[in-house]
Amino acid sequence: MIDRRILAELIELLDSNPAVALIGPRQVGKTTLALQIADARPAIYLDLESDADRAKLAEPELYLAGHEDKLVILDEVHRLPGLFQNLRGLIDQGRRSGRRTGRFLLLGSASIDLMKQSSETLAGRIAYLEMHPVDGLEVPAAELPRLWVRGGFPDSLLASSDRTSLRWRQDFIRTYLERDVPMLGPRIPAETLRRFWTMLAHHQSGLLNAADFARALGVDGKTVASYLDLLVDLLLVRRLEPWHANVSKRLVKSPKIYVRDSGITHALLGLATEEQVLGHPVAGGSWEGFVIETLSAAAPAGTRLNFYRTAAGAEIDLLLTLPGSDIWAIEIKRSLAPKAEKGFHLASDDIGAARRILVYPGSETYPLGHRVEAMSLATAGAELLKLV
Structure with missing residues (x-):
């Protein structure tokens, strides 16, 4: 339990x-x-x-x-x-x-x-x-790699082996496509929706380009939007909207897309083990989505989630606008020796971020300069839980 x-x-x-x-x-x-x-x-x-x-x-x-x-x-x-x-x-x-x-x-x-x-x-x-799948603050720190690879659905996380876990997730995906989606939403061919869901997994943490998806699926942009709305509504995909405010910058206006459970992301791509995930190009985007879901679950009610990107390249992976209007700027790295990029510093100055945190897979907390703190996911989540 x-x-x-x-x-x-x-x-x-x-x-x-x-x-x-x-x-x-x-x-x-x-x-x-x-x-x-x-x-x-x-x-x-x-x-x-x-x-x-x-x-x-x-x-x-x-x-x-x-x-x-x-x-x-x-x-x-x-x-x-x-x-x-x-x-x-x-x-x-x-x-x-x-x-x-x-x-x-x-x-x-x-x-x-x-x-x-x-x-x-x-x-x-x-x-x-x-109710979210199990997040990174609900398991011991030593279990985080397994949680990331298998995802937070309890039957997948607690399976006896990586192979059994992958099989469970593949069956879960099939059940959603063939049984639940027809019951809960509009009639969509199961194979078409599977292809779209898999494309989203390949595109994890990328900007939404509905025209590209439409061409690949042989449908129009409105149909792609309806598919995406359905998966978002079923809490299977997150559409992270860009942050907009009165700043004199040209900001990216397209949302970023994440398959919400990292284990489902890996199952859609046929990745069963941590070694396979780390050797795949999706590893960085998958880790980013995993961190976002954990911090979203830990944040106080009413927190707004966005990302920030300017046409000049200044970027923040995750912006948390807390109920008191304080903004936390979160940079997410999959490296044990992380560095905050110049664009993150510039973007944090643009929006007046109250806290600047770089989340990485290590365990120590230490300053990186320019008011940026490097933290483990567990520590960053605990900082948010203090505000609840």
Whole structure:
């Protein structure tokens, strides 16, 4: 069992809201986390992929009213999107009788229809929490290389061998393409979406050029945009937007694209071991994405993530705009003897960065000059956790 940092936040939300939606990709550990909570308080668990459990909700208000003194956990809730209207009535009825919090925990993969319907129907009654795969702050420092290679999905990370882990991820990708995407989104040929997903993995940390992808896939730019929107919505791909502000610089306007889980990136490219990853051109971009996902998970709620690049070459890999408006400039290197480039110093001066951090695979923290600190991923993440 891996202790998940998100557990405390989920309990806090349940204790202050009538309904909480825990969203995230399949197999990320949502059900395991929910059952941990169910062990600590009166609760009932319904898996809406089960015919038997769906049958119990043929008359949802009648059934759920009999369990109004319990936390009701509804897994795979996107299978019954019409249920939200019933939940609204039950929540409002419970408020009038003094039951204001901890009524429903909804688990599901993010999808446009689910998010739209739940936010419209349960506005003011539901809080959302995104569950990430295991990140670099949830394992010991010695386990970071394995986490990077295998990714943060628990079954992949804890597999008995690299080969078994790779097979699990390949099956995960196939399941998403052939089963989940057709159920959650528009009808897209599985092979076409696989090619696009693989192209994104090859392009890890690169600027989005929709025209190039469109030519390679034989579709138009709008179709590429719809494919990308779907993978972003399913929390499988991150679209990192450029930072814009009133500076007298010509800034890059295209977003950068990352397959969010490093293990899925490597599986799409057929890379099973650390040696294979390090020998592949994607190693630098994969490490960059891995660091970004870990720091994103550690950052306080409301933190904005961007990158910065000017036409002249000044660049910052990751900008964190914290809720108090302080900006942290993060440079990411895959070297044990890292150096901050001149462009990073210039860009940090341009935006007035409050902190300048270079994240590298080593373990020591030391100054690099020009107010830049070299830090391990664990140390940089811990600095962010202090702000939460």
